[in-house]
Amino acid sequence: MAKLRLLVVDDAKFIRDLVQKTLRTEYPEIELMEASDGRKAQAILQRNSFDMILCDWEMPEMSGIELLEWVRAQENMQEQPFILVTSLDQKEHVVEALKAGVSDYVTKPFSAEQLISKVMKQLIKSGRITREEAMNMGRKERISSAGGAELLAGGNVLTTQAKKPATARKGPKGKALLLVGEQRMTVIIRDINKLEAQLLGKLSEGKPALAEEVTLGLVFGSEDKAIKVTVKAYVSSLQLAERSQHTDKFNLRVQFLPQDAETAARFTKILSLMG
Secondary structure: OOOOOEEEEEHHHHHHHHHHHHHHOOOOOEEEEEOOHHHHHHHHHHHOOOOOEEEEOOOOOOOHHHHHHHHHHHHHHHOEEEEEEEEEOOHHHHHHHHOOOOOOOEOOOOHHHHHHHHHHHHHHOOOOOOHHHHHOOOOOOHHHHHHHHHHHHOOOOOOOOOOOOOOHHOOOOEEEEEOOEEEEEEHHHHHHHOEEEEEEEEHHOOOOOOOEEEEEEEEEEHHHHHHEEEEEEOOOEEEOOOOOOOOOEEEEEEEEOOOOHHHHHHHHHHHHHOO
């Protein structure tokens, strides 16, 4: 396997350092370069080739979206994996980035697991590395904790992966109601925090579109003392849960939109009770 090279672009040095430290901790074999704005990144890209670009949106001289548009206009970089790492998480920003040809989107603040999972997913999807090579890279035990085993197998854990004790596995956090236009879908909550939720749904009940605005309804507790909340969100990721076109299950990730104070308080309370 050839050495992987990634370019990290952000005008904030602490963010560049955080991204690089996260990746180096997990995958010391990856070579990293950095640029403090889009214009400097453009100059580096004209002299060097990379397997991926991780870029902020808001920067002086040349923004991340402008750099993305320039990259996509270059004949040799039209398929270049390009991930935006940004605090601009409104629906209109996601739609703009998708139209410009972004490969994926990581919202600040992000966890190490979120960043690593997105990076590995795009490296595999673009053919920079194979699933087998990814499983042999870095610290294998952390790949699975970042969702890597699932994304490498397209939803099915590879048979070569060592089985973990049942006590080490994280189960679903419950069910929720997903409102998509006039559709009402029951989904399983695989993971949830203040910024986003990872859900499992059934195609037979309906399917939202990428970047579509949805509402997630949550209830916690017994009927007489239940805490209820509905939270606005948009769909940021969507894929089949199994490696078969005949599966009825799909994974989706939703990013939560800004909430009023009352909704935010109830939402925070439910998250704390769900653990």
